[in-house]
Amino acid sequence: VCSTGLIGVRLPMDRLLPAVRDAATGLSAEGGAAAAEAIRTTDTVRKEVVVDTDAGFVVGGMAKGSAMLAPDMATMLAVLTTDAEATPQQLDDALRAAMPGSFHALSVDGCTSTNDTVLLLASGASGRSAPGPLAEAMAEACASLARQMAGDAEGATKVVEVRVEGAASDEDAARAARAVAESVLCKCSWYGCDPYWGRVVSELGSSGAAFDPDAVAVAYGPVTVCRHGVACPHDAGALATVMAAPHLSVNADLGLGAGSALVLTNDLTHAYVDENMGTS
Known part of the structure; x- marks a missing residue:
């Protein structure tokens, strides 16, 4: 469970866990936009990205966050997915390498909250493996989501x-x-x-x-x-x-x-x- 909710208020896990089981029954390949919409709080628009690579796989992602974003993420959630075939270490390396030029370079208001998460999930469904292109696509996807968050920062005009x-x-x-x-x-x-x-x-x-x-x-x-x-x-x-x-x-x-x-x-x-x- 990922949350950017109110500080010091415990999540109602007795309600959340049964709801997760119910939500899992409605999973579909077309559900990405609905998921990105559902995680919004003070965001005014959903934030999504898709990066096609020449290596035969795709990197996609969604995120939420519009304030209290500094430093090193904070008050944001992002989920990246790929059909690339990669080891856990390769995925970890690609995701960590993408942070300095994206979420770690973002500051909406200089304020830091207590909750942030960035996840990378890989299905391996493409059967294609290429660590270099994976890292490049991950960097591009994270940078896009970070810019979308800056553009949708609370009250921002630029x-x-x-x-x-x-x-x-x-x-x-x-x-x-x-x-x-x-x-x-x-x-x-x-x-x-x-x-x-x-x-x-x-x-x-x-x-x-x-x-x-x-x-x-x-x-x-x-x-x-x-x-x-x-x-x-x-x-x-x-x-x-x-x-x-x-x-x-x-x-x-x-x-x-x-x-x-x-x-x-x-x-x-x-x-x-x-x-x-x-x-x-």
Whole structure:
């Protein structure tokens, strides 16, 4: 049994277990969409993915989650399935390798709950085995589900990719990217389509990552707005178009090394407050 329910409230197992037996009698090959629909809570849409491979097998998946998603999953459920033939170790390796670029890179609001699960089930029905393509398909499927969760985050109007490059290490890059992605000020400015890069630089500098204000650069999409820690000339019309789009890329170069990282997030809106004013 997987759950992201209220913290500290025990599940009514006396009701759940008989229901599982009843539900099992209704299993069908066409039931995937119904299952993805059934696991929604505050999600507004179901989240599904199918990845066909050239190796003769398919990877599919469904997930739920729209808030309290950080770090390393939290408050999300995902079930991946494949008809590939693979050993338990190969499946474990493929799933774990897919996490850093997907669910572990997702932060809706910087808040962590107590419950999360990602499962991978393999039937072997295709009779085809190829660990490399399996890992690639798994990474693609998990990344798609993570992006769908960012896009359906509570109250969100846009998906935001925060990319940090030029850090002293990958760990520093991840630390800096997460600081920007989880900044309330930054998230509010993205909602308002305000390209105030000063908030981004402030979060980078206070993140604990190695930082030189004279080396940093910031761009929204392809439009660079800050070089060497100060404002630089740019196309205001192009920038306004980038900020108004439903997908926004915030790119920072720390100018210190080869470290890089990506964090998926979203903007912060009035609707998020409305959703979380009470117990949920």
